[in-house]
Amino acid sequence: MAAMEKTELAPFRVSALSRALMAIEVTLPILLLVLGIYHGFLQTLYRAGVIQSPSFAGLSYYQGLTLHGVINAVVLTTFFGVAFGNALVSYYLQRPLIPWVHLLATGMMVTGTLLAAVPMLLGWADVLYTFYPPLKAHPLFYIGAALLVVGSWVAFFGWLPLVARFQKENPGQPLPLAVLGILVTFIIWFLCTIPLAIEVLFLLIPWSLGWVDTISIPLARTLFWFFGHPLVYFWLLPAYIVYYVMLPKLAGGKLYSDYAARVAFLLFLLFSIPVGLHHQYTEPGFDRFWKGVHAMLTFMVAIPSFMTAFTVAASLEYAGRERGARGLFDWMVRLPWFDAERPLVAYSLAGLLIFIFGGITGIVNASYNLNQTIHNTGFISGHFHMTVGGPVFLMILGMSLELFSQLTGKPIRLKGWNVAVPYLWMLGLFLFSPAMMYGGLLGQPRRTNMGLSYLDPNSPHFRADWVPTAYLTGIGAAVMTLAFVVYLAVWVATWAGEPAAEGGYLYFPTAESLHPVASTSSVVMRLRPWLVVALLLIAVSYWAPLRQALRTPQGAPPYAPDNPVPLIQVKK
Amino acid sequence: MDRVEKIVLAFAAGLLGIFFLALLAAARLQGIDVPPCLPPEVRPFTEGRVDTLPNGTRQIFYVARMWRFEPEVVEVPAGQPLDIFLSAADVTHGFYLSWSNANLMAIPGAVNAYRVRLDKPGVYPIVCHEYCGTAHQNMVAYLVVK
Numbered sequence: 001m002a003a004m005e006k007t008e009l010a011p012f013r014v015s016a017l018s019r020a021l022m023a024i025e026v027t028l029p030i031l032l033l034v035l036g037i038y039h040g041f042l043q044t045l046y047r048a049g050v051i052q053s054p055s056f057a058g059l060s061y062y063q064g065l066t067l068h069g070v071i072n073a074v075v076l077t078t079f080f081g082v083a084f085g086n087a088l089v090s091y092y093l094q095r096p097l098i099p100w101v102h103l104l105a106t107g108m109m110v111t112g113t114l115l116a117a118v119p120m121l122l123g124w125a126d127v128l129y130t131f132y133p134p135l136k137a138h139p140l141f142y143i144g145a146a147l148l149v150v151g152s153w154v155a156f157f158g159w160l161p162l163v164a165r166f167q168k169e170n171p172g173q174p175l176p177l178a179v180l181g182i183l184v185t186f187i188i189w190f191l192c193t194i195p196l197a198i199e200v201l202f203l204l205i206p207w208s209l210g211w212v213d214t215i216s217i218p219l220a221r222t223l224f225w226f227f228g229h230p231l232v233y234f235w236l237l238p239a240y241i242v243y244y245v246m247l248p249k250l251a252g253g254k255l256y257s258d259y260a261a262r263v264a265f266l267l268f269l270l271f272s273i274p275v276g277l278h279h280q281y282t283e284p285g286f287d288r289f290w291k292g293v294h295a296m297l298t299f300m301v302a303i304p305s306f307m308t309a310f311t312v313a314a315s316l317e318y319a320g321r322e323r324g325a326r327g328l329f330d331w332m333v334r335l336p337w338f339d340a341e342r343p344l345v346a347y348s349l350a351g352l353l354i355f356i357f358g359g360i361t362g363i364v365n366a367s368y369n370l371n372q373t374i375h376n377t378g379f380i381s382g383h384f385h386m387t388v389g390g391p392v393f394l395m396i397l398g399m400s401l402e403l404f405s406q407l408t409g410k411p412i413r414l415k416g417w418n419v420a421v422p423y424l425w426m427l428g429l430f431l432f433s434p435a436m437m438y439g440g441l442l443g444q445p446r447r448t449n450m451g452l453s454y455l456d457p458n459s460p461h462f463r464a465d466w467v468p469t470a471y472l473t474g475i476g477a478a479v480m481t482l483a484f485v486v487y488l489a490v491w492v493a494t495w496a497g498e499p500a501a502e503g504g505y506l507y508f509p510t511a512e513s514l515h516p517v518a519s520t521s522s523v524v525m526r527l528r529p530w531l532v533v534a535l536l537l538i539a540v541s542y543w544a545p546l547r548q549a550l551r552t553p554q555g556a557p558p559y560a561p562d563n564p565v566p567l568i569q570v571k572k
Numbered sequence: 573m574d575r576v577e578k579i580v581l582a583f584a585a586g587l588l589g590i591f592f593l594a595l596l597a598a599a600r601l602q603g604i605d606v607p608p609c610l611p612p613e614v615r616p617f618t619e620g621r622v623d624t625l626p627n628g629t630r631q632i633f634y635v636a637r638m639w640r641f642e643p644e645v646v647e648v649p650a651g652q653p654l655d656i657f658l659s660a661a662d663v664t665h666g667f668y669l670s671w672s673n674a675n676l677m678a679i680p681g682a683v684n685a686y687r688v689r690l691d692k693p694g695v696y697p698i699v700c701h702e703y704c705g706t707a708h709q710n711m712v713a714y715l716v717v718k
Contacts (some may be wrong), residue, residue, distance in 0.1 A: 054706065060706075062703065062706065062708075065703075126706075128703055132663070132664060132703060133664075134662070134663050134664070134680060135663055135664075135703075135704075135705065216681065217664060217679055217680045217681055217682075218679055218681060218682055221664075221679070257573070257574075257577065259573065260573065260577055280677075281606045281607075282606065282607060282675055282676050282677045282684075283607070283677045283679055283682075283684070284607060284609065284610060284658075284676075284677070284679055284682040284683055284684035284685070285609060285610075285679070285682045286609055287609045288599075288605065288606055288608060288609065291606055292596075295592070295595070296592060299588045299591065299592055300588075302584070302588060303581070303584055303585060303588070306580070306581075306584035307577075307580070307581065307584070310577065310580045311577075314576075363588075363591065367591065367595055368595045368599070368606060369595055369598055369599050369604045369605050369606055369673075370595065370598075371606070371675075372604070372606065372673040372674075372675045373673060373675065374675075375668075375675045375701075376666050376668070376675070376677075376701040376702055377668070377701060443668060443670045443671070443697075443699060445666065445668065445699050445700070445701035445702075446701065447702075447703045447708075448701070448703070448708060448709050449708070449709045450709060452709045452710070453709045453710050453712070454699075454709070461697070461710070461712045463697075515574065548609070551612050552612075552681040552682050554616070554680070554681040555681070556662075556663070556680040556681065559638070559662055559663050559705070560705075561705040561706055562705060562706045563638075563705075564637065564638035564639070564662055564705075566662065
């Protein structure tokens with residue numbers, strides 16, 4: 001007899017401190033998003049040549065691009081990962097968070113975000129979220145980013161004693177799937193932010209403070225992409241947790257296989273990290289062989305996503321049939337797509353539809369030599385708006401509102417509008433992303449204020465063939481922005497409403513497994529062996545590339561983004 | 573795992589395997605590959621130039637700097653092999669020769685290289701596709717194929 005997993009738990013009441021801190025963790029990034037989304041929309045206007053200027057309303061294009069990337073891709077996702085993890089660990093282990101750890105973690109993250117916001121808003125850090133040395137930002141930018149990341153580590157470390165105690169007190173009971181998911185998410189995050197921390201602490205901060213004159217660019221880039229791709233799984237896995245654990249139940253069914261879900265999470269642990277070189281295919285200095293190895297490993301990390309597609313679809317089909325569906329496709333129609341009482345279904349289903357295309361285009365990007373046609377073009381931006389800007393973003397919106405409602409005890413208002421948000425966003429995205437990608441295939445560069453040159457009919461560099469796609473991205477982005485405005489209205493209405501119950505009770509709907517749960521002695525119930533293999537894979541795949549990156553002796557002095565003369569004159 | 577799951581897993585792995593073999597075939601048989609790793613003795617250069625080898629191959633040494641490529645306009649004959657070498661004089665830049673596979677990063681401290689052959693006469697813009705400062709969008713060069 002396989003071990004039984006307790007699925008339904010009673011609502012868990014968090015402490016007043018944790019309640020306040022978690023409310024901050026979900027609210028602060030949504031407030032910052034106003035700026036992040038605003039400039040996302042504006043960028044499409046610059047790129048279409050509707051705005052032909054280096055700046056608009058006091059914010060320059062590249063400054064706004066930095067804000068868009070840092071807020072949407074780093075601050076929002078990190079805060080959400082921590083907030084969601086705090087909620088999952090509290091609820092599924094039925095244990096309060098350690099108060100001082102929670103306070104310290106949230107305090108560091110908020111402080112870091114505010115510290116980094118100052119130079120970004122003053123225009124002292126127009127280096128985009130990927131840092132791009134030897135362009136140099138104000139040291140506060142790097143220090144703030146480091147604090148944010150280390151704060152999220154503290155939150156993660158605070159969960160570990162709770163997990164250990166749970167396992168000690170419940171021998172023979174598997175770790176709840178949601179807890180396994182969030183642990184895998186944060187192990188990946190912790191491992192991959194180590195190279196980032198090395199880059200920031202030992203290369204960028206001393207160099208930006210002027211303590212050292214030059215840094216090695218190949219090394220800085222390799223460390224960055226060591227972090228930069230696992231980062232996307234840190235974004236994605238919280239959404240997967242909802243798809244596996246909550247969506248089947250919300251849709252009226254069961255999780256097809258708890259075993260397959262665990263295998264998928266553990267495969268992500270193995271293959272998320274040793275893949276960063278696929279961001280560096282077009283760079284000099286690395287052997288083709290190692291680029292090929294990273295290409296192969298990137299293909300491997302697609303497998304748990306294929307598995308997820310199957311398991312989630314099978315769970316949804318089961319739910320549809322439970323709701324009376326017959327035939328091959330009827331189950332899709334029967335799902336509660338627009339159920340205003342279960343908005344997470346709408347946020348999940350829209351995200352899953354988008355991710356079909358996000359995943360496929362990701363395989364294109366990973367494809368070694370195929371990447372030659374699309375590297376750094378709009379194709380890439382089109383792709384990742386269907387991943388981080390699709391399932392990830394929608395899950396963050398849907399779940400943040402849900403958490404906000406549970407923490408405050410205020411029911412979600414404007415419910416009908418709320419379920420329209422994900423579909424409206426999807427509609428906009430299905431204009432934006434294909435246009436961006438088609439433009440990329442025509443050669444449009446990403447991260448470029450095209451209105452000043454390629455999209456300016458008076459410029460010698462004008463590209464008439466780029467006009468239609470550039471306009472279409474603007475139309476798509478306008479629809480996406482509208483969806484976000486509706487979401488904000490829902491949030492404000494909810495916030496302004498009266499509490500219907502006492503706040504601070506966390507509750508997550510949890511699906512049973514249709515197929516039997518694996519026995520606790522199974523390897524999928526243990527983390528350590530997988531972690532060892534993951535570390536081995538990292539060591540094997542990064543040993544040679546790091547050595548090759550270190551081979552470049554010549555360092556680069558810092559530059560300001562607006563001046564071709566370096567900030568420090570280095571004697572040759 | 574039940575039978576359906578195993579079939580799906582095998583299908584996914586098989587599909588990716590076929591994709592990967594196709595990529596290797598394109599690299600090996602058609603010569604469509606990522607940039608090579610030049611030996612570390614090849615040092616970065618700071619002046620753009622064009623050389624013609626005795627066998628007719630053109631070698632263009634491009635220097636990317638804020639915010640132009642050197643040489644800015646180059647004429648080459650159609651249908652001849654063209655070796656591109658790329659060096660960054662200040663910050664990181666990008667290099668995308670339109671309608672070709674020559675899509676390269678210019679990294680301070682290293683030299684990038686790629687071989688192309690352009691059969692169709694015309695004017696090929698070279699676009700900097702990596703953010704390199706405030707005038708990044710103006711960084712364009714042209715390759716004229718005759």
